[in-house]
Amino acid sequence: MADTIIRASGFGKRYAGHLAVSGLDLAVQRGELYGLIGPDGAGKSSLMKAVAGVLSYEQGQLEVFGQLLDSERSAEAIKDRIGLMPQGLGQNLYGDLSVEENVDFFARLRLVPRAEAAARKEQLLTITRLAAFRQRPMKQLSGGMKQKLGLVCTLIHAPQLIILDEPTTGVDPVSRRDFWAILAELIASQGLTALVSTAYMDEASRFTRMSVLHQGQKLAEGSPAEILQRAPGSIVLCRAEPQLEAMRRLSAIAGQCEAMGPAIRLFLPDMSAEQARGRVSTVLAGLDCQQLDVLEPELEDVFVALLATPGANGQQAQTLAALAAPRQALDSSALAIEAKGLSKRFGDFVAVGDVSFQVRQGEIFGLLGANGAGKTTAIKMLTGILPPSSGSGMVAGADMKQAGALIKARIGYMSQAFSLYLDLSVVENIRLYAGIYGLNRQQTALRLAWILDMAGLHGHENDLASTLPMGLRQRLALGCALVHQPRVLFLDEPTSGVDPLGRRAFWDILFRLSRLDGVAMLVTTHYMSEAEHCDHLALMFAGRVVADASPHAMKQQLLTELGQLYQVRADNAAALVAPLRQAGFANVSPYGTALHVLTLETERLGMVLRGLGVGQPPQVRPISMEDVFVQRVGQLEAQKAAQKGSP
Amino acid sequence: MKADWQLAWRRFAVMLVKELKQLGRDRVLLAFIVYAFTADIFLAASGVSLSLNHAATLVQDMDHSPQSRELLSRFQSPYFRMDGSVGQDTAALAALDQGRAMLVLSVPPQFGKQLAGGQPTSIAMQVDTTNSVLGFLATSHAQQIVSQYGLESAMRRLGLDDKAAASLPTVQNDIRVWYNPNQQDSWFMGVAEMLNIATVFAVLLPAAALVREKERGTVEQLIVSPLSPFGILFPKVVSMTGVILCGVALSLFLILIPLFAIPVKGSLLLFFALSGLYVFTTAGLGLFAATIARNLAQAGMLSILILAPMLFLSGAWTPPEAMPVWLRGLMYASPLHYYLDIAFGVLLKGQGLAELQPAILGMSGIGLLVFGSGLLLFRRQFG
């Protein structure tokens, strides 16, 4: 078959001592956007590297473009038709080189004729909106821009197959949408085939077909719709007081049950919407139930359902409850973190300008913003790593700059870049931090066991951190940040690159820490579903806080300003974007195979859609934080561009 | 109060263990440390000699008299080695050009006759002085041989036999070389090499360890923790000091003492204590470079900048008295200079604390200064 681009049969890869992939069969056809999803360490990266011909393997056969890859020489034969973008933000780019120099280097490396290279460069830079930054050194780009540049560099030689390993990890939602739109456009216009992995399940709905990998083997394969079929059921989103009691009751009936700020979200397998509503109502009888919505499950729910071993969640909850028994009465009025007019300037560049906010004890405070908005800088100033240019940051009532060991022992920090010791094993890293924070032998043993449970690191105790996949490293880092049971936690993109299972476990823990132990948390994240978990959010843009409210309030504001969110299902959804925009619906965006439209004019939308031949009426959807984020940041960017345009 | 100390001790201990484990994971590096402290020192001690040995000598005897033969036969090992004779000047020059010979001795015709007749005569010597020290030594040894032979033949001609010579007012100089009576180069080279290796690692290991933390971002995690800058840097230095002391022990007990019979005249305890102090001081220099550098390449270049002068200008190769004054000042700022005095003092001279006081004070002073300013710089860099 000429049109099979990648064919793996019985493929297996072994690293010193452990098997990463074994007995994998896979076929990718020309023109497909083929996705690989799976928990951390499932073997995605190994497979992708082997396909790109940059990793040797032991088992089975791998054919790419009909060429059997069995030696360095045979791999050479396909490399001019392949583009590889390895995992990690800007990892394969050269930090000291400018955007343009990076692109030129790849073009020359790939022997693209000069004229063609120039034309393609212009085209790609324009599509990715990087043209304005061509002189900027790569290391000064935001994460999203780095990944777009990476894509440009991967595509400059017009490959027929591109292999992208978690290209959007660590990238903010706006840039991420951008990235996928660009990729879709390129695939459609250039007849590309793409093999892509991702940790964002909402992105997986964009794949033509995908494989769910688990422990080096294929768990499921098919189109997003087919995968969705694998775990039928209903999602219930409810708000009930007291939340902890509701949580306790609901987690007893559902394997997947998580707190989302004041709300609770649970997955009830094999139940219709009606059954689910009834079941939850009965369980919550006697509690003050304020809201109860039933939704269709999303890929993420299916993914979790496919992978979760029954009972694991409940078991975890028990351990947690035992370990995190209430220790002290909460004084929720006490300020845990306070930023007062915090600013940081690097030369002329204002990274953070006059930022103020407050985080109370026991509160989960989310700091949102696009890449480069100044979140990390703000956190570094609060933790005392960077001295502020002006203003001050107080943690637990003390200025971190002068804070003594006593205050420092009460905070935990997890930095954005993985910052544990790669040449130490999992257990050694944990023991190290336990020691640094002065835990005694008994405490250390207790916390060690707790962290291994929490992070799901059993079986990896003696692995070096450098051999762990990205997601597991992040879990280990969180564990180390929590080892001394801090009162105040700073988490800078703690879940970046972690699979949905791991993320849910994370947030379960964070929730309990805040509710039971009264730990204050300042979290940044690019997963907007996680922002829903926060009690309070601050949105940063260009170094300033532009919105500061609860997720609920933020959504309400958007609702009153821009109206309800409607989901439009149609066979040719993508083709409807342009006519809808023409008809005056500015806020239209593709969402998987459907469209999302945000509008105040409900009736007119129905009319226009009927006019376009869409049979199904638009469905009202609860608005998500992602919608809020994309809308807000989009508005701000438009404003900024307008300001620049009219000086 | 007691709890505080326990806490500090525990922090110190875990950081120490961490550093050692990290080092232990880098097998290549570890193997190199062992190699350097054993095989490399063995090579240096067994093979390297700084004195004139077996200088390749060619002769051009145009006289062929008993006198000429007698004189030439006195050019013997250990200083000279007769490599045969050459006939023509061009051949002699070619041998010198290609480095096959270091000196060529030419005895003119009539040499024997002139000598017997009491006439002044001469022999010519061409010396390759591309190595000035050896050139000088060769000349001076040759001069001695020639004068001695001249004196003897003059005495004979004047009819003064050996008995008469004993009644001449000659001055016998009895030269005694202390501390190393046989002037064994192996003692000097072995010990000096051991000190050099210790120095290389003392600068590089802590510097590399700190820069790596900066590059990886792990240092941020440490700064946020209750560790003080001192608490971060001190265990690094202590652990590396420990490793290097092990290396020193390895070379001393495995190589130098059993194989080269280096006498340990002073106290080994004192030697190791002072070695610890030295490594500590030198590690401060490495940390200093590491705080300035942003990446490992920079740190490496800065370390070369520190190491090369330290090694070359320690006083082991060039005596301080032969250096220009400004460089001598620089030498006094190099801890290796003091360590050299200390190591030779304790091992070969059997000196104790009292005699070594100036060196110890000098070294400690530098150590405090360097470590202190490194700490200050580190603190400034991070808040």
Place this chain on the structure above:
Amino acid sequence: MNLQRILAIAAKEWREIVRDRLFFSLAFVVPALLMLLFGYGLSLDVENIPFAVVDHDRSAASRDYAYRFIDSRYFRFHGYAGDERMAGQLIGSGEVRVVLVIPPQFGKSLAQGRPAAIQTLVDGSFPSRAMTTKGYVTAINAAFSLAAVAQAVSHATGLSQQDALAQLTPIALESRYLYNQSVSSIWSLAPKLIMVILMLSPPFLTALGVVREKENGSIFNIYASNVSRGEFLVGKLAPYVAISSVNILLLWLLAVLLYQVPFKGSLLFFLPATLVYVLCTTGIGLLVSVLVRTQVAAMIVTMVVTMIPAVLYSGLIIPIVSLGSGARLVAQLMPAMYYTDIVVGCFLKGVGLLSLWRPLAILAVYACLLFAIGYRLFSKRPNT
């Protein structure tokens, strides 16, 4: 081999080097600074040896004897010491290296025409220096002794003292110092310093450059493209060789202009030959970089394999002929020794290809071998 790809890699590497300002400047500053420091500081001349005198005789003859040392440029008079114990302390503390002990009756014995004895104590902690010092002491002593004998002979024979001296030294040694007429330490050192410095910095730059790419992941661009190993290695190393080439000129200028070392050979031979040497040392860096994983290891391994042999086994301080068999083997395995022949030949001897083709050929083979091994070991499809 495709030139365009090589150029692309070389240009990228060059830009990265240049943008790291500190590193870039250090790449030139370090060699120049080492040259300056060593040129002025690494004097191997043994001069101004501090010495003390224990004079138990206090006669005119003993003062005369001491004065011969005081007057010599090789010795620096530290002072008279009261007794041997004090003198011993002076040596122990390193304040003096030599002590002359003149016994009682020294002057009297000589005056009576009887041999006299002197004891000299020499600090032997630095054997080579002790050896040189012994040489000086023996020479001065011989001269004094000869003068004393000449005086006695002139007494006995009625010859004038001068004639007697002439009679006693019938043979003059006419030494001709080849290549370095003034037996200047810097003349012999400066060319070899070029050798040492070019041994230190190119491997270091190279090893770090390649391992850095491995460590931060951008090596995947190379793995995943059609760039051949050879193209990558050539392109990657070219900028470092270029930097070293500039350093060659810089060091040569320093030697010739600052230290006034005569350059008797031909630049047309010297420069290409030096380039071959730089290729060798660069190749060592390459070899290290394919063998190690981390930059730390790369740094330390290059230091150990280059710095120490460059000093000990290169002929810088110790001539190769004086090395023991083990050390000589190491010396023969390193390129430094062969280049020492070339650099000394070009500067001081003024010889060219005719005399130096052997070391040059060895260096060339050496370089090829290193690159071949580097080429073999560098895999574009590794198994981790």
